[in-house]
Amino acid sequence: MNDRPVNERLKDFKEVDSGLTSDEAVLEALRCIQCKKPLCIGGCPVGIDIPGFIKLISEREFEKALEVIYNDNLLPAICGRVCPQENQCEGVCILSNKEKGVAIGSLERFVADRALVQKSNRKCSVNPTNKQIAIVGSGPAGLTGAAELAKKGHSVTIFESLHEAGGVLVYGIPEFRLPKWIVKREIEQILSLGVSLKINHLVGKSVSPEELLQFDAVLIATGAGLPHFMGLPGEHLSGVYSANEFLTRVNLMHANDFPKYDTPVKQGSRTVVIGGGNVAMDAARVARRMGAKVTLIYRRRRDDLPARNAEVIRAEEEGVSFVFCSNPIKVLGDEAVTGVECLQMALCEPDESGRPGTEPVPGTNFVIDCDICIQAIGQDPNPLLLQSMPSLKSGKKGTIAVDINGKTSIPHIFAAGDITTGAATVILAMGSAKTAADEIHKMISI
Amino acid sequence: MYLIKSINELAPKIWQIWVNAPHVAFHAKAGQFVILRINEFGERIPLTISAIEGDDIRCIFMAVGKTTSALAAHRSGDYIRDVAGPLGKPSEIKKYGTCVVIGGGAGIACCPIIARSLKADGNVVKGIIGARNAELLILEDEMRDSCDELFITTDDGSKGVHGFVSDILKTEIQKGSIDAVWIIGPAIMMKVTSEVTRPVKIRTFVSLNPIMVDGTGMCGSCRVKIGDQIQFACVDGPEFDAHKVDFDLLMKRQRAYLQEEKLALEYHNKEQCKCGGPNNE
Numbered sequence: 125m126n127d128r129p130v131n132e133r134l135k136d137f138k139e140v141d142s143g144l145t146s147d148e149a150v151l152e153a154l155r156c157i158q159c160k161k162p163l164c165i166g167g168c169p170v171g172i173d174i175p176g177f178i179k180l181i182s183e184r185e186f187e188k189a190l191e192v193i194y195n196d197n198l199l200p201a202i203c204g205r206v207c208p209q210e211n212q213c214e215g216v217c218i219l220s221n222k223e224k225g226v227a228i229g230s231l232e233r234f235v236a237d238r239a240l241v242q243k244s245n246r247k248c249s250v251n252p253t254n255k256q257i258a259i260v261g262s263g264p265a266g267l268t269g270a271a272e273l274a275k276k277g278h279s280v281t282i283f284e285s286l287h288e289a290g291g292v293l294v295y296g297i298p299e300f301r302l303p304k305w306i307v308k309r310e311i312e313q314i315l316s317l318g319v320s321l322k323i324n325h326l327v328g329k330s331v332s333p334e335e336l337l338q339f340d341a342v343l344i345a346t347g348a349g350l351p352h353f354m355g356l357p358g359e360h361l362s363g364v365y366s367a368n369e370f371l372t373r374v375n376l377m378h379a380n381d382f383p384k385y386d387t388p389v390k391q392g393s394r395t396v397v398i399g400g401g402n403v404a405m406d407a408a409r410v411a412r413r414m415g416a417k418v419t420l421i422y423r424r425r426r427d428d429l430p431a432r433n434a435e436v437i438r439a440e441e442e443g444v445s446f447v448f449c450s451n452p453i454k455v456l457g458d459e460a461v462t463g464v465e466c467l468q469m470a471l472c473e474p475d476e477s478g479r480p481g482t483e484p485v486p487g488t489n490f491v492i493d494c495d496i497c498i499q500a501i502g503q504d505p506n507p508l509l510l511q512s513m514p515s516l517k518s519g520k521k522g523t524i525a526v527d528i529n530g531k532t533s534i535p536h537i538f539a540a541g542d543i544t545t546g547a548a549t550v551i552l553a554m555g556s557a558k559t560a561a562d563e564i565h566k567m568i569s570i
Numbered sequence: 571m572y573l574i575k576s577i578n579e580l581a582p583k584i585w586q587i588w589v590n591a592p593h594v595a596f597h598a599k600a601g602q603f604v605i606l607r608i609n610e611f612g613e614r615i616p617l618t619i620s621a622i623e624g625d626d627i628r629c630i631f632m633a634v635g636k637t638t639s640a641l642a643a644h645r646s647g648d649y650i651r652d653v654a655g656p657l658g659k660p661s662e663i664k665k666y667g668t669c670v671v672i673g674g675g676a677g678i679a680c681c682p683i684i685a686r687s688l689k690a691d692g693n694v695v696k697g698i699i700g701a702r703n704a705e706l707l708i709l710e711d712e713m714r715d716s717c718d719e720l721f722i723t724t725d726d727g728s729k730g731v732h733g734f735v736s737d738i739l740k741t742e743i744q745k746g747s748i749d750a751v752w753i754i755g756p757a758i759m760m761k762v763t764s765e766v767t768r769p770v771k772i773r774t775f776v777s778l779n780p781i782m783v784d785g786t787g788m789c790g791s792c793r794v795k796i797g798d799q800i801q802f803a804c805v806d807g808p809e810f811d812a813h814k815v816d817f818d819l820l821m822k823r824q825r826a827y828l829q830e831e832k833l834a835l836e837y838h839n840k841e842q843c844k845c846g847g848p849n850n851e
């Protein structure tokens with residue numbers, strides 16, 4: 125990690141981690157001992173030949189290294205930044221037993237960034253098959269599915285309801301963790317394979333189920349974008365946001381640059397964020413950059429935080445204060461929020477996630493003053509498509525039910541990403557989309 | 571990019587715009603809306619689809635703030651960057667018997683398309699449209715064509731009945747049986763007018779206009795309270811059972827950005843002076 129100094133990074137939305145120089149990358153690559161039976165590949169949800177690309181970096185063959193990654197992952201500049209490598213490839217790296225595991229994510233990012241800067245477009249020279257594929261949603265799952273199928277010569281159309289492609293990559297994850305020009309460039313690369321992108325098209329409304337069924341195959345990748353609210357009294361007050369709204373206003377609509385950009389966001393002096401995942405960390409760190417004092421309330425302990433540890437540490441460095449083992453019960457205020465009333469929580473028997481359950485302790489009420497309150501307590505799959513296609517079988521918690529290959533209950537319709545799992549990760553979304561794309565290719569090639 | 575086919579001022583500050591948007595026009599039904607964004611810097615704002623012709627849709631809007639003023643400064647032949655839709659659930663059009671469609675101010679924009687759809691399904695349709703004064707009254711002819719009977723009110727008596735749309739609604743209810751009512755206008759007008767149908771238990775729809783961002787159910791900015799449930803107006807509405815709507819809460823949330831909106835408009839006016847026109851790309 126080459127993090128910029130805190131006082132500098134709090135003043136802007138520029139990337140926190142400035143990445144490796146080529147010399148640093150080569151040195152890091154040389155640390156890899158090129159295991160005979162590499163564990164890292166098994167730790168990668170899309171099975172990148174990690175020792176292979178690292179070896180090429182150590183030989184300064186950066187372009188070739190990238191080609192190796194592209195075989196399995198078409199969005200390396202993104203994954204290099206946002207994958208939870210500590211639980212995946214880097215977590216199982218044999219070196220992590222003794223010292224630090226190889227910084228695989230940083231190396232992946234390094235080779236990918238180099239190519240993006242040089243604007244070299246990938247080419248695709250296969251014969252067109254004249255098969256028409258519709259992809260619904262342009263998040264990591266949709267983009268991956270599109271690229272895989274375009275590479276096979278199929279004619280791919282992505283429908284995206286927002287005015288920009290990228291899904292959570294553009295509206296959710298902030299600029300300082302994932303610069304938007306990187307996302308744009310990676311998307312351009314995929315579009316340059318001949319994929320057509322139709323923005324402002326909400327499938328189910330702008331495109332009917334019947335129209336969708338006219339395609340030879342469909343991949344639904346609509347994500348988990350439906351925000352939860354806690355249902356607290358006072359939740360309607362001005363200044364209370366879902367993390368999705370707060371982040372969308374800033375990331376997609378650039379409210380941090382209001383009034384140059386037209387969309388406003390409330391400018392708070394004290395912001396409370398509720399939740400403990402990556403989304404909560406992102407919201408808290410955005411709020412810090414908007415100049416607020418930020419308190420994050422989480423119902424369990426620090427060790428239980430589901431967010432990536434590196435992001436928790438960065439949030440702490442940036443001055444986010446944490447209140448653990450507490451949960452809000454009420455949002456205070458008349459027209460606008462003035463505070464949240466909380467109760468302390470006692471830990472009890474572990475729940476099905478393996479983390480301790482929580483129980484409110486009566487009489488421990490306390491108030492945190494604030495003028496903005498952001499709820500980051502989870503998102504559910506987008507329900508719209510299931511509502512407009514009743515014959516599509518649903519799974520647990522509003523997901524679309526699929527088999528291991530991404531097949532839904534309707535022939536020729538597949539689904540991948542968060543819409544099939546609930547909120548998960550970029551790389552899992554990509555992995556499932558790749559599987560579904562392979563299956564689609566097999567199906568339409570017979 | 572979406573072509574503006576025509577744009578003109580119907581009444582002071584009330585504009586009619588026809589935009590080429592085939593994906594919207596092909597599927598749009600009465601009661602639905604679009605979200606549009608003028609340019610790269612623009613806000614996403616919702617406007618109701620008030621008519622459809624071929625590949626084109628019409629919106630009628632009041633120039634109240636930054637985005638709507640900037641839109642009004644466009645000319646035929648200009649382009650709008652984004653038009654997404656049709657969004658929201660269509661009006662619940664079916665055979666009720668006798669229906670009343672009421673519009674207030676710019677809300678009248680939404681009425682003809684609903685009235686026509688109701689008529690096509692075999693209803694007798696009465697229209698009531700009201701404005702502050704005669705000059706601000708829009709779509710009179712179109713409403714006359716779409717309804718079996720049309721009533722007009724103005725607050726100052728400069729046209730039609732001197733009074734409010736709710737006054738006419740009361741007399742119409744007394745005169746005979748009414749099976750369903752649509753009320754579309756400013757929140758306060760919908761609140762007051764729907765009190766008329768509550769005691770007599772007439773099915774009443776209102777179209778809510780909370781502040782929206784995505785318009786696709788992903789942010790919750792548009793949340794409204796319907797009975798004891800929180801719903802998202804952009805996907806669960808925008809039309810709801812009037813007698814279950816918490817209007818006070820709606821109005822509170824509509825006011826959330828008053829300061830910022832003022833700032834945006836000032837900024838817009840300043841910028842416009844500099845370049846002499848809309849910042850059109």
Ligand SMILES: Cc1cc2nc3c(=O)[nH]c(=O)nc-3n(C[C@H](O)[C@H](O)[C@H](O)COP(=O)(O)OP(=O)(O)OC[C@H]3O[C@@H](n4cnc5c(N)ncnc54)[C@H](O)[C@@H]3O)c2cc1C
Binds near residue numbers: 208260263345509541
């Ligand atoms: C704030 C935040 C931070 C995160 N941080 C990380 C992280 O650090 N690392 C990590 O691995 N994961 C992270 N995640 C999770 C990760 O972003 C998601 O798991 C991933 O984006 C899921 O990809 P997807 O393609 O399934 O869906 P999405 O990225 O949600 O994309 C779905 C797309 O479909 C569009 N859509 C929805 N419905 C329709 C429709 N009917 N018609 C047309 N288009 C439609 C949406 O507009 C959206 O663009 C984070 C998530 C959030 C919200």
Ligand SMILES: Cc1cc2nc3c(=O)[nH]c(=O)nc-3n(C[C@H](O)[C@H](O)[C@H](O)COP(=O)(O)OP(=O)(O)OC[C@H]3O[C@@H](n4cnc5c(N)ncnc54)[C@H](O)[C@@H]3O)c2cc1C
Binds near residue numbers: 618634
């Ligand atoms: C479903 C729906 C349909 C609508 N249909 C019409 C219509 O047909 N004609 C019409 O004139 N108006 C309509 N509106 C209202 C219209 O969207 C606002 O007038 C417009 O957004 C104002 O933007 P502005 O920048 O010009 O004004 P601002 O100065 O930003 O705001 C003026 C007022 O508009 C409201 N507003 C501001 N931003 C938004 C936003 N993003 N979403 C919703 N409301 C906002 C606020 O309550 C504010 O008080 C509709 C709103 C909704 C939700």
Ligand code: FES
Binds near residue numbers: 786
């Ligand atoms: S406008 Fe975002 S959920 Fe309705």
